[in-house]
Amino acid sequence: MKYEVRYKPAFATVFLTLNPGDRLTAEAGAMASMSAQLTMKTEFFGGLIPGLLKNFLGGESLFVNEFRNNTQQPLDLVLTQSTVGDVGIVELTGNAICFQPGAYIAHTPGIQIGVQWAGFSSWLAGEGLFRLKLTGNGLVFFGAYGGLSQKRVDGDYIVDSGHLVAYDPGIKMSIRLAGGMFGSVTSGEGLINRLSGQGRIYLQSRSTSGLVRFLRPKLR
């Protein structure tokens, strides 16, 4: 399998070439275009029960599509995301990565996908009760609204809810008011997410909840 991310960072789009026998699993709706000979099969996301949990509580689609090249020639596949922004790629070598709802785009075989209880503090932060955890060996593609920044956290770190895209499973979340009750209301930061632990985090430079908050009062 070959891949290239083009039109970074505003319109990052994954252009893949699947060689004979190659497989790739992608989020429902991620396919923009593809060779007609490519076989597409729809499956429940990580099995039926995790799929249901993910759909009702994690805010993502219940289904994923598996693309498979059953022919004897290389075939093309173009994957994208619903928001404009950058695409990140993580290589897993036996480790895991967690995603916030909406960030996952695709993964190669050799990776298991699971839905994990994220806790009420995650839900309060507007991040959903469940989180997506991918484990195994292979590549994971994920998307952001805006640019992507990677950071290594060691100890405590604070992020605004809505900007966190992905993080190592060793990182715990807890919800705090930003700077006390008064400061929290006046600074416009509201609830913040205090991370603790060690590992990588990925942040997106814009948040869809921020766009919604901007648009909401303007609707008439």
Added chain:
Amino acid sequence: MKVDILHRPDSAIAKIDMAPQEELVAEAGAMVAMSSHLDVNTTLRRGKGGGVFGGLKRMLAGESLFLSVFRSGTQPAEIYLAPKLMGDILPYQMTITDLVVQSTGYLASTPGVDVELGFQGLKSIFSGESIFWLTARGTGLVLLSAFGAVYEIEVDGEYIVDTGHIVAFEKTLNFSITKAGSSWIGAFLGGEGLVCKFQGKGRLFCQTHNPGAFGRLIGSQLPPR
């Protein structure tokens, strides 16, 4: 006429330098700035796509009822045109091949090009996304607009595109609405729904992002109007 596309691909805007006695047709509302002596008319164009009926058909297609016509008159003039969404603008040179344009993808054209509703209209109702297509025919330049970047596929054989990602394609290509996977249940549950399958030989222009998907993502979080 000289066309420059500036700020590609994310915030593309077309800067058009017009010689005297030249004319340009554009989607109403696309003008950003222009020389003050440019003569502006709104038109219900003559020909197959013109007249009141043609205009009504264009309105159904998500196009404005009126197209704006800009005439330079005796002096050279310049005009800037831009679409509403973030994304690229694609200049396409029309010759003998007709071009089918997704209804929201039309930005402007030179007067030798006729724009009308294509016969694909009915077929596409089942595709769920943008319902109508425009057919551009004639000789001249068409400016297409896209949500995201535009990538070109030289189709030779068969190729599948999600309906929300099509900008335009040459009419030498046949297209049919079909399911992307092997089963009908999967086609609806899998989020890809129905897709367009192109057959034949010709150029196909796709946009990297789907305006409908972005609209649903944000729109579902907004209060009903």
